[in-house]
Amino acid sequence: MSTKDYLEKDYYKVLGVSKSASQEEIKKSYRKLARKYHPDANKGDADAEDRFKEVSEAYDVLSDDKRRKEYDAVRSMPGGFRGQQGGGGFPFDLGDIFGQTGGTQTGGAGERIGDLFGGLFNRGGGTRTTGTGTGTRRARRGADVETDVTLSFGRAMNGVTVPIKLTSEAACPSCRGTGAKAGTVPRVCPNCEGTGHETRNLGNFGFQEPCRECHGRGLVVDDPCPTCHGSGRKQSDRTIQARVPAGVADGQRIRLKGKGAPGENGGPQGDLYVNIKVLPHKVFGRTGDNLTMTVPVTFPEAALGAEIRVPTFQGQPVTLRLPEGTPNGRTFRVRGRGAARRDGTMGDLLVTVDVQVPSKLDDRTREALERLRDAGAGEDLRGELLQQARTE
Template identity: 40%
Template sequence: MFDADYYELLQIERTADERTIKTAYRRLAMECHPDRNPGCKDSEARFKAISAAYDCLKDPQKRAAYDRFGHAAFQNGGMGGGGAQDFGSFSDIFENIFGEFMNSGQGDRRSNALRGSDLRYDLEISLEDAYQGKQIDLRIDTSVRCEPCDGTGAKAGTSARRCTMCDGRGQVRASQGFFVVERTCPTCRGLGEVIADPCDQCRGEGRAEKQRSLEVRIPAGVDEGTRIRLSGEGEAGVRGGPSGDLYIFIHLARHALFQRDGTTLFTRCPISFTTAALGGAIEVPGLDRQMHEIRIPAGIQSGKQLRQRGAGMPVLNGRGHGDLVIQVEVETPTKLSARQKELLEEFRTTETGEECPASSTFFNKLKTVWEGLTD
């Protein structure tokens, strides 16, 4: 079997790429490994053969030599490593195949410092502050680097030592049947180091609870749900690890006059029925602290919207402003003087129906429907 073609042993084409070779080896090795076939000499011999084939074909230089000279490339000391090889436990297959994903060897040890957690802060501001932008002072309860030990977690004059349980990797392995499972080292909690003499202040964590003060600039144009990220302003890391981030979520307080939709501001504005009939102008205060004159066309109806360009909210991190939209509500007078009533009665006697075409059309339709029902 050792003289068989390596490509035939792995059941692959000669043009197979590295991934195909690895997949084929993994499948065949699991089928014929001696641990799964105890006492079977054929399985043991086949496993050695496919292991030799994989050892050759996974190496570009060995594969090139094999493609040119065949098995002769590894005879008489040529290249080496092409013959039969010893096999270890079934977990060695996974070490060979998945080695790049597992922490093997001291060069792959994990960092002994863990990143701090991110923090969230919900901040409510007024619509005026969202328009203008604002500098805000925040006080946040969080973890900061321990000053006595400078974040190391060890008492001054001492230092951490490598964890003997995991040999500094932060992970320990356990065999479960045919598989190898990695889990966090229970001794060092995945840090790879243990502290024999911890700092009295932080008890080996390298950080302590403290209230911090921060100055935060809220940019103009922020909206409900806007998220502001402050890098490195979250919780301090464990034993000198990098700090997390602080995320500020913006919430807008209800405004007495305006509602907002993106960069557009909306408001309802009542006008007198004489202004609605004759036309005119009104002034509306904007969030830009300016008075905006809105022209009212004669004959305007309730619910009609008028738009003032550029009087809305600023564009966040951009240029320009949205619009201010005024929705007109025609108000019917409730308190009239005798003279006003007299004038309105005089106006009513002169009505022809053309003054209010919508109502005339409606009542004409109503009359037609009624006549159809009574026929």
């Protein structure tokens, strides 16, 4: 997301809280909105999905005290950052703010503002500086990693800890991440003077991009490491234990913060996103937090009423009372026998009856049914239907 997007968004308004709201109020509002707009509860609703992303983005900033202070400081600056002088804003462009004009600023407002932005926008592969002056090394956040996990219906319902094997890049053990051959050291990039980036001006805005000479590292390797060929990175395998919460649904995406690829030059690790696939059950289905099932009943049970026993998931069967004249396809609710919700409560079990018609009749059953048919011979169930079909 661009700097302009961050500065123009009112995260307090997105969450519906005041600027003086406490962390508890922010968390409470976020949870309420997240439940309302969660993709699992609004399947196929693109507007709800976009709203959910906005709410999550706002919470990421406001729930962190440091980011919130930086965000408040930026928002309180008069006139905002609208480009160069003559565009209605401060008399410098965004490149000047970040100290990206080919040199570094030490002391003064420019450096303080650059530090402020560096902290606020150090996300999604962002960078932060370590050290001062020319030749500054840039700490880089590790990349986000995505993987798929397939679970049985029961493990998804109960929750489970699963081992996940990840292959990601880490610092090369031979050169310890410098990219230079043993006995040599990289030199500061002469193009960006070690900052790892350069500024490209577009009208009234200045945008940073990785240095084309050092590709964002801030260093140039003359004698590359034979193991990593100068990249300073090497693929490595590791296994982590990921906890999948009880009640996770098919298609749900779980974020594990700080479990992604390692950072560079002291930068934080990225995040791990786990896509959940739940295998179907032979008896139970699922709609949201409710479990579903279909139970066969006989015609006499549906017509005369009955008490039938139905299974529950990993629990004792329950007795369901069918009223007299229960139609085929009617659904009954058994409360508290569904999937676990995030707030600790349980969904319900929805039982749909399927009236079975016998394919073979003995003489006694046939005689009884014929008497039933004769008893209702005067009732024309389809008369109204036929009459309505004739109308235009």
